[in-house]
Amino acid sequence: MRRRSRGITKIATTLLLAGIAFLFAFPLFYLIATSLKTKADLFAPVPSLFPPAPTIDPYISVLFTRGFGGLLVNSIIVGVSATILSILLAFAICYPITRLPASPRLRAFVLNWALSLRFLPPVAVVIPYFAIVRAIGLYNQLPALILVYTIFNLPLAIWMLRGFLDEIPLEIEEAALVDGASRWYAFWTILLPLSRTGILAVAIIVFAFDWAEFLFAFILTATPQAMTFPVGVQGLVTQFEIIWNDMAAGGVIAILIPLSLMIIARRHVLTGLTFGVIREK
Amino acid sequence: MTAAPVQPFAIAARIRTAWIARSRQEQLVYKLLLPVFGSVFVIATIPFILATIQAVTSDSGEFIGFDNFARALSNPLLYESLKQTGLYAAIALPVEILGGLGIALLVHRTVRSNVARAAIYIAAMIPIVIPQIAVGVVFRLVYAADSGILNVLLGQTGPNQPLWLSSPPLAMIATASVDIWQWTPFVYLVMFAGFQTVPSESVEAAQVDGATNWTQFRHIELPYLRPLLLLVLFFRIADVIRVFDHVYVLTGGGPGTTTQFLSLYIYRIGFKFSDLGQASALAVVVMVAMILFYRIVSRFLPADRA
Numbered sequence: 009m010r011r012r013s014r015g016i017t018k019i020a021t022t023l024l025l026a027g028i029a030f031l032f033a034f035p036l037f038y039l040i041a042t043s044l045k046t047k048a049d050l051f052a053p054v055p056s057l058f059p060p061a062p063t064i065d066p067y068i069s070v071l072f073t074r075g076f077g078g079l080l081v082n083s084i085i086v087g088v089s090a091t092i093l094s095i096l097l098a099f100a101i102c103y104p105i106t107r108l109p110a111s112p113r114l115r116a117f118v119l120n121w122a123l124s125l126r127f128l129p130p131v132a133v134v135i136p137y138f139a140i141v142r143a144i145g146l147y148n149q150l151p152a153l154i155l156v157y158t159i160f161n162l163p164l165a166i167w168m169l170r171g172f173l174d175e176i177p178l179e180i181e182e183a184a185l186v187d188g189a190s191r192w193y194a195f196w197t198i199l200l201p202l203s204r205t206g207i208l209a210v211a212i213i214v215f216a217f218d219w220a221e222f223l224f225a226f227i228l229t230a231t232p233q234a235m236t237f238p239v240g241v242q243g244l245v246t247q248f249e250i251i252w253n254d255m256a257a258g259g260v261i262a263i264l265i266p267l268s269l270m271i272i273a274r275r276h277v278l279t280g281l282t283f284g285v286i287r288e289k
Numbered sequence: 290m291t292a293a294p295v296q297p298f299a300i301a302a303r304i305r306t307a308w309i310a311r312s313r314q315e316q317l318v319y320k321l322l323l324p325v326f327g328s329v330f331v332i333a334t335i336p337f338i339l340a341t342i343q344a345v346t347s348d349s350g351e352f353i354g355f356d357n358f359a360r361a362l363s364n365p366l367l368y369e370s371l372k373q374t375g376l377y378a379a380i381a382l383p384v385e386i387l388g389g390l391g392i393a394l395l396v397h398r399t400v401r402s403n404v405a406r407a408a409i410y411i412a413a414m415i416p417i418v419i420p421q422i423a424v425g426v427v428f429r430l431v432y433a434a435d436s437g438i439l440n441v442l443l444g445q446t447g448p449n450q451p452l453w454l455s456s457p458p459l460a461m462i463a464t465a466s467v468d469i470w471q472w473t474p475f476v477y478l479v480m481f482a483g484f485q486t487v488p489s490e491s492v493e494a495a496q497v498d499g500a501t502n503w504t505q506f507r508h509i510e511l512p513y514l515r516p517l518l519l520l521v522l523f524f525r526i527a528d529v530i531r532v533f534d535h536v537y538v539l540t541g542g543g544p545g546t547t548t549q550f551l552s553l554y555i556y557r558i559g560f561k562f563s564d565l566g567q568a569s570a571l572a573v574v575v576m577v578a579m580i581l582f583y584r585i586v587s588r589f590l591p592a593d594r595a
Contacts, residue, residue, distance in 0.1 A: 259426030
């Protein structure tokens with residue numbers, strides 16, 4: 009009897025979890041299905057769940073006919089540059105507070121300051137940035153976005169990197185220093201190689217955040233010369249007559265890059281999203 | 290009672306002594322940290338100062354006092370947007386937090402296989418890492434009138450179909466449901482990680498004592514999850530204040546002011562009405578409010594954070 013009721017519980021929970029999974033997966037399935045439909049399919053009186061004649065035309069149309077390939081390149085340039093800058097700055101800030109005897113108060117001040125930036129809504133920050141960027145002639149230029157993204161995701165980079173550096177025992181470097189190595193040498197030959205995985209994880213997460221950013225790019229750019237991919241996708245959704253398959257293809261491309269990066273760095277995603285509070289083993 | 294006159298040289302000398310008293314390594318901390326952190330600090334603080342200056346000067350640069358603040362704070366639309374933001378949070382946050390917690394409990398208790406757990410981990414990560422703009426695209430396909438898949442599945446494509454994105458109560462439900470879709474998995478992941486930190490000895494002891502599922506959750510596991518629940522709540526509140534992207538592409542803040550949440554409202558004042566003075570005043574008020582909010586929050590965060 010007991011065994012049987014356990015079996016029923018098991019089936020019930022499996023069904024429940026499957027139901028929840030379906031609710032979450034279905035919208036994504038339909039996005040992909042729509043992105044593979046032909047123009048003719050869009051005029052069907054009742055939209056079909058599966059593309060009747062799957063085609064990659066919408067992707068070609070988005071990337072080449074509409075010229076979103078250029079926006080993709082902009083997104084990559086901005087993302088890669090801002091990620092590198094964020095990591096260099098984060099390293100310069102994290103090194104003294106994790107590897108040297110910084111006072112706990114100084115350490116707490118730096119980290120708290122960084123975290124408090126996370127609580128500022130971008131729309132409040134973008135208003136003064138808009139004025140600065142126009143005043144120094146960087147409006148609609150990629151460097152403006154690189155600069156803003158570097159600063160905006162720096163707190164995340166600092167918190168994540170600090171977590172990784174804290175895990176590397178100080179003794180290894182100290183042993184080298186006692187043996188007469190210079191601090192620079194110890195940094196270059198011991199700390200840097202040991203923190204390589206950590207740096208890579210931070211880079212992936214920061215890049216994914218830079219890639220997904222919309223509001224700053226939306227306000228600080230005006231033409232395809234500097235627009236990023238999400239701004240282009242926004243145009244596909246808000247135009248008067250939506251071309252559904254192109255819009256869906258744009259959505260899929262926007263998703264693909266952060267999704268594949270996050271799957272590579274899956275053990276660190278939660279750490280990144282909670283600013284290092286949750287640390288996966 | 291007169292205060293002892295302060296000698297500038299005495300202060301300089303004291304700083305000098307304090308500096309020399311520090312070990313060479315401690316000096317190195319400041320030498321390395323100051324240039325980089327100092328410049329970053331300044332760059333990140335400039336917008337705040339500039340917003341304040343923008344708010345108290347006219348376009349031609351004369352000082353106009355607190356006019357912009359008065360206009361910003363007396364605009365009834367501000368309170369309307371705060372109300373709608375609160376409503377959005379009141380719909381989305383309880384569902385996300387209780388739902389995420391519930392699913393975490395369910396998976397923790399019933400799913401034993403590591404492969405299945407890892408698969409659920411990856412699956413739960415997918416909605417979280419999707420750019421908000423793309424989430425807007427996804428739900429445009431779901432909620433659109435006539436061709437949206439939801440109404441098709443409901444068999445409601447006629448003239449009386451529910452207009453998910455353009456009738457007031459439905460637009461609120463639709464935008465909040467998108468938030469729930471994207472962030473319940475986040476709460477799940479945090480809570481599931483939290484369940485793994487509960488020491489198995491306490492759970493076993495409780496089970497020997499005959500604790501039911503509920504008492505085990507309530508008295509053994511929940512205390513371990515409480516700091517994480519607070520953390521999630523704070524992060525989600527900060528996120529609701531910044532909600533913009535998916536709402537902008539789904540409803541544009543409409544119909545009327547139904548989904549004109551705080552961030553969309555500030556955007557509208559600043560960039561649709563080009564009233565940057567009023568928008569700057571709003572930005573300053575919001576930044577100050579969020580910094581105060583952070584000060585309160587930081588007291589409740591786990592102690593080992595800094």
